[in-house]
Structures are given as structure tokens and as C-alpha cells.
Amino acid sequence: MTDVAAARYAGARLPRVEDPRLLTGHGTFVDDVVRPGMLHAHFVRSPMARARVLSIDASEALALDGVHAVFTAGDLNPDVVDHWYSLMGKHVPDTPRPPLASDEVRFVGDPVALIVAVDRYVAEDAAERVFVDYDPLPPVVDYATAVESDELVHASYPRNIAGELGGRPAEELAETFAAAAHVVEHTLHQQAYAAVPMETRGLIVEYSAPTGEMTIWASTQSPHEVRLFCSRLLGMPEHRVRVVMRDTGGGFGQKAVPQREDMCLMLAARKVPAALKWIEDRQENLVSAGQGRHEHGTARLAFDDEGRILAASIDHVQDAGAYPVPWPVQTAAVVGILFPGPYRVPAATFTTQSVFSNTTARAPYRGPWQFESLAREVLLDVAARRIGMDPIELRRRNLLRRDEMPLTNPNGMPYSDVTPLETFEHAMKLLDYDAFRREQERARAEGRYLGVGTCTYIEPTTSGHGFLGTEGATIRIEPSGTVNVYVAGGSSGNSLETTAVQLAADALGVDIADVNTIQGDTAVTPFGGGTGGSRSGSMIAGAVAETASVLRERVLAIAAHRLEAAVEDLELKHGVAAVKGAPGSELTLAEIAEIAYFQAGSLPPEIPAGLEASGRYRAQSLMIWANATHVCTCEVDVVTGAVTILRYLVSEDCGPMINPNVVEGQIAGGSVQGIGGVLFEHAAYDADGNPLATTFMDYLLPTSTEVPVIEYGHVETPGPGEGGYKGVGEGGAIGAPPAVVNAVADALAPFGVEVTRLPLGPASVVGLIEAAGA
Structure with a gap:
């Protein structure tokens, strides 16, 4: 041996x-790459959420010195051969994805024309000389009511439904809910927010006509996906497409697959005499690169008289935007399937619905099924208060243990190699929960309002199927x-x-x-x-x-x-x-x-x-499972509505760690994004479909002064793969939002406050207190 x-x-x-x-x-980022004679691209984008495109006059733009071309849908869209994603496979019932808008624009920022010029400045000047004649149409802005609208985002999708999926019939659980000692129901709305990578989207596409080869420098999470997508899009042999990815300044899902602007560059590159470069500016990124989250759900839990869960259900609806990438229905289904989470749940069901709206596309965002944990963990705290039980004790009675694995949840998802109760207890020990409750009691006597919130989740990592397997x-x-x-x-x-x-x-x-x-x-x-x-x-x-x-x-x-x-x-x-x-x-x-x-x-x-x-x-299994408990303590100023995070702890089981610095960095990054999503970020639209947060003056992000010091605890249970390693990249963004929401709700519990809508900015917090009659 x-x-x-x-x-x-x-x-x-x-x-x-x-x-x-x-x-x-x-x-070396995409913007650092320079090619001989390189040309620059800029998009003319719709200023309207929904309108017919009657005509486009680019004559003045073409007359501007330095402009090489102006492409519209008629120039690029007919050249599309195929455009399915390897990530999803070609047999999913995918949603529309035209490179440029043609007959109709469907959100503010929808690309209508592509300008090619000697530099970005000339291209932007030319964009102001492209005249588009729009015939305004009533937009469908609120996804939550879109299924009842007489207007359709896409004419081929009745009731604006991109897709629906569900579990077992709700009637099968009706008797359990009817006989339960306690049934708690709660509806929670999560706002849209954005991935906001440090480096925006961008690529350079260079086509060589003599060799029939295309080279792409891309800011991407998956260079081979870009290569395959480009090959299919243009009908080119795979070996004639080369994708080069150097450094990428963050992706968070936004750069997992090529989007419509990328399609335009690939199509246009064969029509221009030199390499073609596009770098998205920050305003474009906030308006057009895609939204995450934006969903709501009504969740129900049935308990026996000792607080043990008997059944769970969730009815979930998510905003797909106008042109979701990729097919959104699959991720929505994961919300329903994983809703039982790391708890001992005998019976469960779900419904989920993905709905089109005249807003920017739904795009992958770190832990895109995160709403299952948000809805469940907030509901557990609501249930504890209504039943009259400590939320920590309620979880202890229901969390799964290591010795119960493997186990299949009631929606058919097989769990293995996880430690929900063990990581939870580890987190409680790190916090010293009893000591915090004593501190909270003293603070309330002084007129200060402290709160503690937790989230325990189980996360599927490392899919063993298809493209990712x-x-x-x-x-x-x-x-x-x-x-x-x-x-x-x-x-x-x-x-x-x-x-x-x-x-x-x-x-x-x-x-x-x-x-x-x-x-x-x-x-x-x-x-x-x-x-x-x-x-x-x-x-x-x-x-x-x-x-x-x-x-x-x-x-x-x-x-x-x-x-x-x-x-x-x-x-x-x-x-x-x-x-x-x-x-x-x-x-x-x-x-x-x-x-x-x-x-x-x-x-x-x-x-x-x-x-x-x-x-x-x-991959050695269908999924490798990771789990964690997040704990947040905070103080809420009930006059100003300001939320200050006091401590933030994460007890994580991602198996043996290849490099603890990297693991903790991933947890920290995801957790900060989750904190930002609760307290600061909101990709808001007005009633006419105009985006209201298009710069960092309006779209608020947490900075180093708002981010807490994160304390880490590790429980190591090997997974079934090589080295026992599990995934850790998305967990922080899943666990942080429920922990922060529950901490704020716990702080405001004396006022009878229940959180039903995010984000929790100062005005929202004051509004909750006033609505509760405090």
C-alpha cells in the first residue's frame, strides 16, 4: 500500500x-482588458415600464462622429439559434428571453437598441440621439395582484403566471390542522433587493472572421456555461468559442448565467470589425441586472399541547419580473419543499406561484430559496409568543438531531449528515441565552428595548445531478x-x-x-x-x-x-x-x-x-447537506426606530473546513448581505413601474459602521463527498434575515408588534409600534 x-x-x-x-x-478584471481597435457598446433603454415600440430612428446617432453602428431587435434577434442554459437543461418550460425589446418594452431599463462606438462617451452621447416612439400601456407593477390584472406582461401567459407547483393536496392535512391544540398562521412579505457585486456585469467579445473563432472575456461565475451558451446562441461549434475569466469582483448569483445584454454582445460581435466591450455602470446594474427575493407567503404550523409540530404548510408567491433568468419555477419549488427545514415535521404541503411583472428580471441571488427559512423561523417566534412558550424551548422540542439521520422530510427531500439541534445548542452556549434574558429584563426596566432572534436552517449544497453533478x-x-x-x-x-x-x-x-x-x-x-x-x-x-x-x-x-x-x-x-x-x-x-x-x-x-x-x-449523493444556527441580539430605539445590532453569532456545520479563514469569510459576507436585506436595502418601484433606488444615494447598503463583529462556532460532521467537505457559500444570506427580524420583533414584543413586511428601516419600525397602539 x-x-x-x-x-x-x-x-x-x-x-x-x-x-x-x-x-x-x-x-485583472474585464475593464482591465484592452484589445486592438476595441469598440465600446452602450444600450438605449426604455424609460417606460410598459409600452409598444412603434418606431426607432437612429439616423442622428449614426451621423455622430465615432459611431460605428446602432443595432435594434430586427438586426440581432433573428440571429438567435438557441438560448437555453446548461444549468437548467433544454427541456424546462423556459420563459421568454429576447436579446433586444422589439414589439413591446416590459420594464424601465429594458434594452431597446445597442450602440457601438469608438468609446463609451461617444456611445452615451449617441444614445441621446436615438428617438424611440413609444405608445404607453398600463404596466403590471405589483406582482401580488398581477394574477387578477386584465393586463398581461406576456400575451402567451394567462393571468401573468410564469409557472405553478405544489405538494400534496391541502385537504390531506385538514384533519390534522383541525384537531391540533394550536394552529398559528402568519403572512410575511419580503421586499426586492439586489446582489450589488463590487464589479458590475461586463464582457468583451472578439470575433475572428478568418478563423470563425470567438473569444470572450467575461465577468462570470461560470466560464464554461458562457461558452456553451454562446455556442448554442450563435450556432457555432463549441471548440471555436473560448471564454476567459480572470478576476471577477463578486457575483452572488447575478453572474451565474448570461443575460440579455450578454446575448446582444455575442450577436453583435460578428457584425463589427473589432472586439466589442460592454461594462455596465452602477445605475444600469441597479435597474437592469435583476432583483432577488421579492416574494410573500402565508405559512401555517399545527402544534400539539406540548408545542410539538404536527403539520406545516406554506402558500408562496414570488415576483418573476419581466424576463427571469433562469426559469424561476424550480427555485420557487425549493421554497416549498424545504419549508419544514431542520425540524421534526410529520406532515407538510405547499403551493408556489411565480408571477410576471413589469419590473426587472428575477435573477439568482445567494440562497435563492431563502424565503423558506425566513417564513418558517419568523412563524416559529410568532407561534411561541401566541402559545406562551419561550422560542428557544419551542425549537428545542422540534429540532432534528444527528442520530435521527438519514431522514426524509415530509415533502420527500432526503436529509443526511446534519446536526440541527447540536449546532443550535452550541450557538445558545456561545450566546449564554439565560444571561441575555436577564440583561434584557434589566434594560426594559430602564426603558431600553433589547431583543434576541435566531434562525436554524438546513441547506442543500453540491447537487449530484446534471450540469453541476x-x-x-x-x-x-x-x-x-x-x-x-x-x-x-x-x-x-x-x-x-x-x-x-x-x-x-x-x-x-x-x-x-x-x-x-x-x-x-x-x-x-x-x-x-x-x-x-x-x-x-x-x-x-x-x-x-x-x-x-x-x-x-x-x-x-x-x-x-x-x-x-x-x-x-x-x-x-x-x-x-x-x-x-x-x-x-x-x-x-x-x-x-x-x-x-x-x-x-x-x-x-x-x-x-x-x-x-x-x-x-x-458527486457521491443527490445533495450534500449543511446546517447552521444564526443568533442576533439588538437594541431598538423606539423613538427613532433605529436598530443597533449588539452581537451576531453563527454556529455552522459545513463539515471539515479546508481553510477556516475562507469559511468564515463566506459566512461573514453572506450574513452581511442578509442583514442589509432586512435593515437597509430596498429595490423599490412606484405605481407606474419607475425604479426609485437607482443610485447608492437611494439604495442603501450596510457599511463597516453598521456591520457587527461576527462570532463563529463550528460543529464538524463529515458529508458524503471527498474529505467530508460541505458547501458554505450561501448559508449566511439564508440565516441572517430571520435572525435579525426575530431579534427586532423580540425587542418590540412588549408593544405587541408582529413583523409582516420588510425591510425594517427606522420609519417602518416606528410605524409598527404606532400601528400596535403603543
């Missing part, structure tokens, strides 16, 4: 290998002995470079300084699913392990042959293969590489020449 050294790097708090270039301003790696030990690891990548702030380097160094028994990784170039990296679904860490771990094992065996076989030793007598550490117990009988990796590449004739026939291998990992 060959020696496999114990991990030296996995599990260590190592600095990120990306940081030196990123922190010193030496990263496999991941490839190629590892080459160069003649110098340096190790290069090629993986698809999609690193957009989630430290995939550090992950690949740490794992490969351990798998090959070499020093981390001798390992490099090449990612994000479809011409040289193996096919991969990119980032999404909290999959990257565990899938890269599997791909690296699958590939490195082949190389490790070859390295040891070459060393054994040259050293005249048995393979089982060798160990490989620090890049040296040595005979155990025989000092000096050893070969460095560089010496072994020299033999493999330049002295291959001296090797036995059964040992291949060279030191390069490729492998493909297949």
Missing part, C-alpha cells in the same frame, strides 16, 4: 493566494517539479484558487509554495459547473483527489523503479519520495519529473511517460 501523508494544509488558516494581487490593485481537474507536474492544477474555476471572491492549491499540495505531498492553479480559461481548463449552489469547494476537492491519486501513484512508481525499492516502502512528503528508514535514499519531485519527461526510455513499459493526468469527479 502506498503512503498517503496526513493532510498538512487542509484545515489550516492559510492566507489566500489571491490576496497579494487583489490587495495591491494588480488583479461533475467537475474535472487536470494536474501537471512540470519538468521543474512545480505543480500546476487546472480547474474550471469561477472564482468570484470565494477563494477557489486557495482551495485548489491547498488540496493539491496535500494530495501530492508537496509544499504549497510549489503549487499553482490555472482557472477560468475554457481553452485549457476541463469542463466544470462554476460557482453556484454552494458546490465549488466539495467538487474541486473531489476533482483534485481523483486526479492527484493517479499522479501520486506514477510518481511513486518511478521513484521505486529508480531507487530499486518497493512502492509500499516509499513515502512522499515535501516533494521528496524517500525510502522509509533509509536516509539518503530519495528523489525530489524535480528529479522524478526529469526521469518522466527526459529519460522515459529507462522506465518499464507499464509506467507511462510524463507527469500529467486528468480526472473527473462525480
Whole structure:
């Protein structure tokens, strides 16, 4: 048996290998790429939420010096061959996705024309000289009433319904609800908010007519998805499309798949004489890049007289916007399926409905099924107050334990390898819950209102199906002995470079300084699913392990042959293969590489020449499950409505940690986005469909002064995949909103306040207190 050294790097708090270039301003983003004679694109966008497009006159724009072309729907849309996403597959009943608006505009910001000019400034000037004759139509702005509207966002979708799904008939649970000692129902509305990556969307598309090849530099989470999408869109062979992703300044789901503007650039690139570049400005990003959340649901729980859950149901409705990406119905279904969460729920059902509106598209946003946790956890606190039970005790009686796994929830979702009760108790210990309640009581006596809120969730990570179910790696030990690891990548702030380097160094028994990784170039990296679904860490771990094992065996076989030793007598550490117990009988990796590449004739026939291998990992299960408990304490100023977070704790079970710094960074980033979504962010529209938050003067984000210090606790239960690693990217954004909402509601409990609508800005908080008659 060959020696496999114990991990030296996995599990260590190592600095990120990306940081030196990123922190010193030496990263390469799309806007840093310059191509010879490069042209620039700018979109003419609709100022109306809904209108017929009667005509477009671009003559004045075309007359402007420096303008190369103005493309409208008639120029680009007919060239579309196909436009389905690998992420979803070609057989889903997808929703409309025209590159440019043609007969009708369907939201403010809808792209109507594409201007190509020598620079962005000329293109923007030209946009003011494109005259579009609009015939205004009544917009469908409120998704919640859209099914009752006489107006249709898309004529082929009656009642503005993009799709509906449901669980078992509600009648099957009627008797359980009727006989329950307590039935608690609560309706909660969550506002729209945006991903707001530091780097907005952007790409450069360069087409070479002589070779029929297209190269795309993209700000994306999934370079191979962009390549496949472009190939289908244009009807080009896959091998003639190359996508290059360098650094990407955040994605959060917004960059998981190409959107309509990306389609336009791909289509237009074959019609212009040079590379074509588009970088979205911040206002465009807030108006047109897509919204997250914006949904509501009525949730019900039935309890026995001891507070144990008997049944659960949720009726969920979400805003799909005008042109959702991708098909929104699947994510909505996950809201219903996961609504029982990490609790012992004997029976459950759900309905879910995705509804079109004349607003920007629904796009993926970190934990896109997050509403299941928000609705459930807020309802549990409401239930505790109505029943007269402490919310922590109510959860203790119902949370699933590690020894109950595996288990299938009542909606058919199989759970395994999770620790809901254990992480919950760990979080309570970190908080010292009893001490907080005593502090809260003292504060109330002084006229100060403190509150505590929790959220315990279970999260599916690393899907084992379809496009996301496999991941490839190629590892080459160069003649110098340096190790290069090629993986698809999609690193957009989630430290995939550090992950690949740490794992490969351990798998090959070499020093981390001798390992490099090449990612994000479809011409040289193996096919991969990119980032999404909290999959990257565990899938890269599997791909690296699958590939490195082949190389490790070859390295040891070459060393054994040259050293005249048995393979089982060798160990490989620090890049040296040595005979155990025989000092000096050893070969460095560089010496072994020299033999493999330049002295291959001296090797036995059964040992291949060279030191390069490729492998493909297949996920070991349908899902890898992670879980966590978030705890928030806050103080609410009942006069001004200001909410100040006092402590924020997360007890997380994402399995063994490849790098605790990276894990905690992912938790922190998601948690801050969730906090922002409750207290600050709101992508609001007026009744005419005009967006009201188009700059950072109006769209508020939490800053370093509002963000609390996050305290971390870790419970480690290995998952079924390589190394036992689980996903962690989306959990913070799932767990934070319910914890913050419950903390505010707990602080205001003396006033009889129940939260039914987000966000909870100061005016909303004061309004809740006044509405309660306080």
C-alpha cells in the first residue's frame, strides 16, 4: 500500500493566494482588458415600464462622429439559434428571453437598441440621439395582484403566471390542522433587493472572421456555461468559442448565467470589425441586472399541547419580473419543499406561484430559496409568543438531531449528515441565552428595548445531478517539479484558487509554495459547473483527489523503479519520495519529473511517460447537506426606530473546513448581505413601474459602521463527498434575515408588534409600534 501523508494544509488558516494581487490593485478584471481597435457598446433603454415600440430612428446617432453602428431587435434577434442554459437543461418550460425589446418594452431599463462606438462617451452621447416612439400601456407593477390584472406582461401567459407547483393536496392535512391544540398562521412579505457585486456585469467579445473563432472575456461565475451558451446562441461549434475569466469582483448569483445584454454582445460581435466591450455602470446594474427575493407567503404550523409540530404548510408567491433568468419555477419549488427545514415535521404541503411583472428580471441571488427559512423561523417566534412558550424551548422540542439521520422530510427531500439541534445548542452556549434574558429584563426596566432572534436552517449544497453533478481537474507536474492544477474555476471572491492549491499540495505531498492553479480559461481548463449552489469547494476537492491519486501513484512508481525499492516502502512528503528508514535514499519531485519527461526510455513499459493526468469527479449523493444556527441580539430605539445590532453569532456545520479563514469569510459576507436585506436595502418601484433606488444615494447598503463583529462556532460532521467537505457559500444570506427580524420583533414584543413586511428601516419600525397602539 502506498503512503498517503496526513493532510498538512487542509484545515489550516492559510492566507489566500489571491490576496497579494487583489490587495495591491494588480488583479485583472474585464475593464482591465484592452484589445486592438476595441469598440465600446452602450444600450438605449426604455424609460417606460410598459409600452409598444412603434418606431426607432437612429439616423442622428449614426451621423455622430465615432459611431460605428446602432443595432435594434430586427438586426440581432433573428440571429438567435438557441438560448437555453446548461444549468437548467433544454427541456424546462423556459420563459421568454429576447436579446433586444422589439414589439413591446416590459420594464424601465429594458434594452431597446445597442450602440457601438469608438468609446463609451461617444456611445452615451449617441444614445441621446436615438428617438424611440413609444405608445404607453398600463404596466403590471405589483406582482401580488398581477394574477387578477386584465393586463398581461406576456400575451402567451394567462393571468401573468410564469409557472405553478405544489405538494400534496391541502385537504390531506385538514384533519390534522383541525384537531391540533394550536394552529398559528402568519403572512410575511419580503421586499426586492439586489446582489450589488463590487464589479458590475461586463464582457468583451472578439470575433475572428478568418478563423470563425470567438473569444470572450467575461465577468462570470461560470466560464464554461458562457461558452456553451454562446455556442448554442450563435450556432457555432463549441471548440471555436473560448471564454476567459480572470478576476471577477463578486457575483452572488447575478453572474451565474448570461443575460440579455450578454446575448446582444455575442450577436453583435460578428457584425463589427473589432472586439466589442460592454461594462455596465452602477445605475444600469441597479435597474437592469435583476432583483432577488421579492416574494410573500402565508405559512401555517399545527402544534400539539406540548408545542410539538404536527403539520406545516406554506402558500408562496414570488415576483418573476419581466424576463427571469433562469426559469424561476424550480427555485420557487425549493421554497416549498424545504419549508419544514431542520425540524421534526410529520406532515407538510405547499403551493408556489411565480408571477410576471413589469419590473426587472428575477435573477439568482445567494440562497435563492431563502424565503423558506425566513417564513418558517419568523412563524416559529410568532407561534411561541401566541402559545406562551419561550422560542428557544419551542425549537428545542422540534429540532432534528444527528442520530435521527438519514431522514426524509415530509415533502420527500432526503436529509443526511446534519446536526440541527447540536449546532443550535452550541450557538445558545456561545450566546449564554439565560444571561441575555436577564440583561434584557434589566434594560426594559430602564426603558431600553433589547431583543434576541435566531434562525436554524438546513441547506442543500453540491447537487449530484446534471450540469453541476461533475467537475474535472487536470494536474501537471512540470519538468521543474512545480505543480500546476487546472480547474474550471469561477472564482468570484470565494477563494477557489486557495482551495485548489491547498488540496493539491496535500494530495501530492508537496509544499504549497510549489503549487499553482490555472482557472477560468475554457481553452485549457476541463469542463466544470462554476460557482453556484454552494458546490465549488466539495467538487474541486473531489476533482483534485481523483486526479492527484493517479499522479501520486506514477510518481511513486518511478521513484521505486529508480531507487530499486518497493512502492509500499516509499513515502512522499515535501516533494521528496524517500525510502522509509533509509536516509539518503530519495528523489525530489524535480528529479522524478526529469526521469518522466527526459529519460522515459529507462522506465518499464507499464509506467507511462510524463507527469500529467486528468480526472473527473462525480458527486457521491443527490445533495450534500449543511446546517447552521444564526443568533442576533439588538437594541431598538423606539423613538427613532433605529436598530443597533449588539452581537451576531453563527454556529455552522459545513463539515471539515479546508481553510477556516475562507469559511468564515463566506459566512461573514453572506450574513452581511442578509442583514442589509432586512435593515437597509430596498429595490423599490412606484405605481407606474419607475425604479426609485437607482443610485447608492437611494439604495442603501450596510457599511463597516453598521456591520457587527461576527462570532463563529463550528460543529464538524463529515458529508458524503471527498474529505467530508460541505458547501458554505450561501448559508449566511439564508440565516441572517430571520435572525435579525426575530431579534427586532423580540425587542418590540412588549408593544405587541408582529413583523409582516420588510425591510425594517427606522420609519417602518416606528410605524409598527404606532400601528400596535403603543
